[in-house]
Amino acid sequence: MTSAQIEIQLIASLVAIACAIPGVFLVLRKMALISDAISHAILPGIVVGFFITHDISSPLLIILAAFTGILTVFLVEFIQKTGLVKEDTAIGLIFPVLFSIGVILIAQNANDVHLDVDAVLLGELAFAPFDRLELFGVDVGPKSLWVIGVILLVTLSLLIAFFKELKVSTFDVGLASALGFSPVVLHYGLMTVASVTTVGAFDAVGAILVVALTIAPAATAYLLTKDLKKMILLSVGFGVFSAISGYWLAHGLDASIAGSIASVLGVVFLMVFLFAPGTGMVSVSYKQSRQKVEVLLLTFLLHLKNHKEKKERHVNHLGEHINWQKSQAKSVLELALKNNMIIIDNEIVTLTEKGNMFAKNAINYITDHSEEAIEEMKKDFFLFRG
Amino acid sequence: MTILEYIELLFNDYTLRTITLGTAILGAVCGMLGSFAVLRKQSLLGDAISHAALPGIAIAFLITGAKESNTLLLGALISGLIGAFWIKSIISKTHLKSDTALGLILSLFFGVGMLLLTFIQKQPNANQAGLDKYLFGQAATLLEKDVWFMAIVTGVCLIVLLLFWKEFKILLFDADYTKTLGFNIKFLDGLITSFIVAAIILGLQTVGVVLMSAMLLAPAAAARQWTNSLAIMVGLAATFGAFSGVIGTGISASYPNLSTGPVIVLVASVFVLVSFIFSPGRGLLFKEIRFRQNRNDLKLHKTLSFMYDIAKTHEDIDHPHSVKILNNFHGYTKKSLHKLEEKNLIVVIGANWSLTKKGFEKAKNLYNQHIETND
Numbered sequence: 001m002t003s004a005q006i007e008i009q010l011i012a013s014l015v016a017i018a019c020a021i022p023g024v025f026l027v028l029r030k031m032a033l034i035s036d037a038i039s040h041a042i043l044p045g046i047v048v049g050f051f052i053t054h055d056i057s058s059p060l061l062i063i064l065a066a067f068t069g070i071l072t073v074f075l076v077e078f079i080q081k082t083g084l085v086k087e088d089t090a091i092g093l094i095f096p097v098l099f100s101i102g103v104i105l106i107a108q109n110a111n112d113v114h115l116d117v118d119a120v121l122l123g124e125l126a127f128a129p130f131d132r133l134e135l136f137g138v139d140v141g142p143k144s145l146w147v148i149g150v151i152l153l154v155t156l157s158l159l160i161a162f163f164k165e166l167k168v169s170t171f172d173v174g175l176a177s178a179l180g181f182s183p184v185v186l187h188y189g190l191m192t193v194a195s196v197t198t199v200g201a202f203d204a205v206g207a208i209l210v211v212a213l214t215i216a217p218a219a220t221a222y223l224l225t226k227d228l229k230k231m232i233l234l235s236v237g238f239g240v241f242s243a244i245s246g247y248w249l250a251h252g253l254d255a256s257i258a259g260s261i262a263s264v265l266g267v268v269f270l271m272v273f274l275f276a277p278g279t280g281m282v283s284v285s286y287k288q289s290r291q292k293v294e295v296l297l298l299t300f301l302l303h304l305k306n307h308k309e310k311k312e313r314h315v316n317h318l319g320e321h322i323n324w325q326k327s328q329a330k331s332v333l334e335l336a337l338k339n340n341m342i343i344i345d346n347e348i349v350t351l352t353e354k355g356n357m358f359a360k361n362a363i364n365y366i367t368d369h370s371e372e373a374i375e376e377m378k379k380d381f382f383l384f385r386g
Numbered sequence: 387m388t389i390l391e392y393i394e395l396l397f398n399d400y401t402l403r404t405i406t407l408g409t410a411i412l413g414a415v416c417g418m419l420g421s422f423a424v425l426r427k428q429s430l431l432g433d434a435i436s437h438a439a440l441p442g443i444a445i446a447f448l449i450t451g452a453k454e455s456n457t458l459l460l461g462a463l464i465s466g467l468i469g470a471f472w473i474k475s476i477i478s479k480t481h482l483k484s485d486t487a488l489g490l491i492l493s494l495f496f497g498v499g500m501l502l503l504t505f506i507q508k509q510p511n512a513n514q515a516g517l518d519k520y521l522f523g524q525a526a527t528l529l530e531k532d533v534w535f536m537a538i539v540t541g542v543c544l545i546v547l548l549l550f551w552k553e554f555k556i557l558l559f560d561a562d563y564t565k566t567l568g569f570n571i572k573f574l575d576g577l578i579t580s581f582i583v584a585a586i587i588l589g590l591q592t593v594g595v596v597l598m599s600a601m602l603l604a605p606a607a608a609a610r611q612w613t614n615s616l617a618i619m620v621g622l623a624a625t626f627g628a629f630s631g632v633i634g635t636g637i638s639a640s641y642p643n644l645s646t647g648p649v650i651v652l653v654a655s656v657f658v659l660v661s662f663i664f665s666p667g668r669g670l671l672f673k674e675i676r677f678r679q680n681r682n683d684l685k686l687h688k689t690l691s692f693m694y695d696i697a698k699t700h701e702d703i704d705h706p707h708s709v710k711i712l713n714n715f716h717g718y719t720k721k722s723l724h725k726l727e728e729k730n731l732i733v734v735i736g737a738n739w740s741l742t743k744k745g746f747e748k749a750k751n752l753y754n755q756h757i758e759t760n761d
Binding site (some may be wrong): 035082218285288 | 424427428429430433434437475476479480481482483485486487488489490492494495496497498499500501502503505506522559597599600602603606610611632643644645647649651652655662668670675705721753
C-alpha cells in the first residue's frame with residue numbers, strides 16, 4: 001500500500017463514521033430523506049461559496065453550504081406547517097428548486113468556475129490526497145482529511161455531551177420537552193451537524209453518496225438491534241467496513257471509489273435484509289407461513305368442535321367446506337395429528353381431549369382477548385413440528 | 387426576440403419544435419401520474435425510482451453495447467421497477483419506515499449505477515460517451531421518434547387511467563374499503579406504481595435523474611391547491627406540467643448557457659408558489675384575509691356585547707352613553723365603532739353612542755345563536 005492509498009482509506013473511513021452517527025438519529029426520527037434533500041440543496045451554497053473563496057475546501061464555503069442545508073430544513077418545515085402539502089411533498093419540492101438554481105449558477109459562470117456539477121454530485125476520492133494542507137511550510141496531510149477529521153471530532157463530542165438528550169427527544173418528544181430539553185434546539189442542532197457533515201463529505205464522496213453513507217449503515221444496523229448504543233456502534237462498523245472494502249473493489253475494477261463504497265453498502269444491506277435473525281426476509285417469511293398454518297389449524301379445530309355430525313367431520317369435506325387447497329389441508333391435518341389434537345378413524349376426524357381444550361382456550365382468547373389465555377395456550381400446547 | 391418571433395420560430399425550427407412538444411408531453415404525463423403519487427403520500431417515490439433507474443441504463447449498455455435510447459430506457463425501466471418493489475417489500479416486511487427505505491434504495495442504486503458508469507468509461511471502446519446525459523438530462527438530444535414514443539406511452543397511460551378511473555380513485559382514498567369490495571388492490575397498486583415508474587423513465591433523457599422528482603410533484607402539488615376533485619386535479623396538473631415544459635423550453639432556448647431541465651423545474655415551482663399563495667380556497671393569502679376578517683368580526687361582536695351589557699341596565703335602549711366608557715374596553719377602536727354604525731347597529735351622536743333596536747336584538751341573540759347552532 002502506498003501512502004496515498006492509506007490516506008484515501010483513512011478519509012473514506014472518517015467520512016463513513018462522520019455520516020453514520022447523525023444517520024442513526026435521522027433514521028430513528030423518520031427523517032432519513034432530509035439528508036437527501038440537504039445533500040442536493042447545498043449545491044447553490046457551494047457555488048456561491050466558491051465564487052467568494054475560490055477554494056473548494058475553505059471553511060467559509062463549508063459554513064455557507066451548511067447554512068443552505070439548514071435553510072432547506074427550515075423551508076421544508078415552513079411549507080409543511082402551512083398544511084398545504086404533506087411533509088414528503090414539501091421535501092420533494094424544495095430540494096430540486098435549490099439544486100436547479102445551483103446548476104444554473106454553475107452553467108452561467110462556467111468560464112470563471114472550476115466547478116463541475118458531476119464533481120459535486122459524485123466527488124472524487126482518488127484525487128483527495130493531492131490537495132495537501134501545509135502548516136508553516138510543513139506538509140501535514142491531505143486537506144480533506146483535516147476537514148472531515150475536525151467535523152468528526154465535533155460530531156463525536158456533541159454526541160457524547162448530548163447523548164441522553166438526543167436519546168430522549170428521539171424516542172419521546174413529549175417527555176423530552178417536559179424534562180426541559182428543547183426539541184427545537186436539538187432538532188436544529190442535529191440538522192446542523194447533518195448539513196456540516198454532508199458538506200464536509202461531498203468533495204470526497206459526492207453529494208448523493210453521502211446519503212448512502214448516512215442512511216444505509218444506520219438502516220442495516222436497525223435491522224439487527226434495537227439498542228441505541230449498539231446501533232451506533234454497528235452502523236459505524238458497517239460504514240468503515242464498506243469504506244475500506246469499497247476502496248479495494250474500486251481499485252480492482254478501476255472505477256469510482258464512492259460508487260463502489262455505496263455498492264458494498266448495498267450488498268451488506270441486502271444480506272442483512274435477507275438473513276437477519278428475526279427481522280430478515282427469510283425469517284419473516286418463515287414466521288408468516290408458520291403463523292398461517294397455525295391460524296388454519298385453529299380454524300380447523302374450531303370447526304370440528306362446532307360440528308358433531310359425521311358428514312362435517314369427514315376428511316374429504318375439508319376441501320369443499322373450508323375451501324382449502326389439498327396440500328394445505330394435508331399439512332394442517334398432519335400438524336394436528338402430530339400434536340395429538342385429533343384422531344382419524346375411518347376417515348372421520350375427531351377431536352382428542354387435548355384438541356378440545358385447545359379449541360376451548362382459543363375461543364376464550366378470541367372472545368375476551370385476555371392475554372393470559374394465549375400465554376397459557378403457548379405453555380400447554382407447545383406445537384410439535386417434527 | 388419577442389414572443390411572436392419565438393412562436394414563429396417554434397413552427398419553423400425542427401429542433402425547437404421537437405423539444406417543446408417533448409417537454410410538453412412529458413410535463414402532461416408527469417402531472418397526471420404525479421397527482422396519484424402526491425395523494426398516495428408517495429411523493430418521493432419518484433425521486434427514489436429515478437435514481438434507481440441509473441444502474442439499469444449502465445447494465446443495458448454493458449449487455450448490448452449500443453446507445454440506442456429505447457434499449458437503455460428499457461434497462462432503466464426494469465431497474466426502476468426492481469427499486470420500486472424492493473422499497474415496497476422493505477416497508478411491508480421490516481420495521482424500517484418508508485423514508486429510510488426510499489433513501490436507502492435511492493442512494494444504493496445510484497451508487498451501483500455510478501460504479502458501473504465509471505467502469506464503462508474506463509473500457510477501451512469509445513462508444514460510451516454520452517451516457518451521463520441521463521444524470522442531468524439533455525432535452526436537446528430529443529428526436530422526433532422519442533417524442534412519438536412519449537406520446538404513445540402517454541396515450542396508453544391515459545386510456546388505462548380512464549378504464550380504471552373508479553378503481554384508482556377508490557384505492558386512493560380508502561384502500562381497505564377497496565379490498566372489501568373485492569378489487570385486487572395489489573394489482574391496482576402495481577399498475578399505478580408501474581405507470582409512475584414509466585413516466586419517470588420517459589423523463590430521464592429530458593430532465594435527468596436528479597430533477598425528475600420535481601417534474602412529478604410540482605404540477606400535482608400546484609393543482610391540489612385549486613380543487614378538491616380528483617378529475618379536475620389530474621387535468622389541472624397535466625396542464626400545469628405541459629405549460630412548465632413549454633415555458634421552460636422557451637426560456638432556456640432564449641438565453642445562452644441555460645440547461646432545459648433546471649429551467650423547467652424552476653418554472654414548475656413558480657406555478658407551485660403562485661398556487662400556494664393565491665389559490666382562493668387554500669392559498670396563504672386568502673387564508674390570512676379570512677383570518678383577519680374573522681378576528682375583526684369577533685372584535686365587533688365583543689364590542690357590541692359590551693355595549694349591550696351597558697345598555698340593558700337602562701330603561702330605554704337608545705339611551706346615549708359616552709364613548710369614553712369604551713376606552714377601557716379591549717378590542718375597541720374608532721374604526722370598529724364606525725363599522726358598527728355602518729351596519730346600523732348603533733348610532734353615534736357627538737361623543738355619545740346608543741344602541742339601535744336592531745343592534746340591541748342582535749346583541750341579545752349573539753351568544754344564544756351560538757348555542758343554538760352548536761346544538
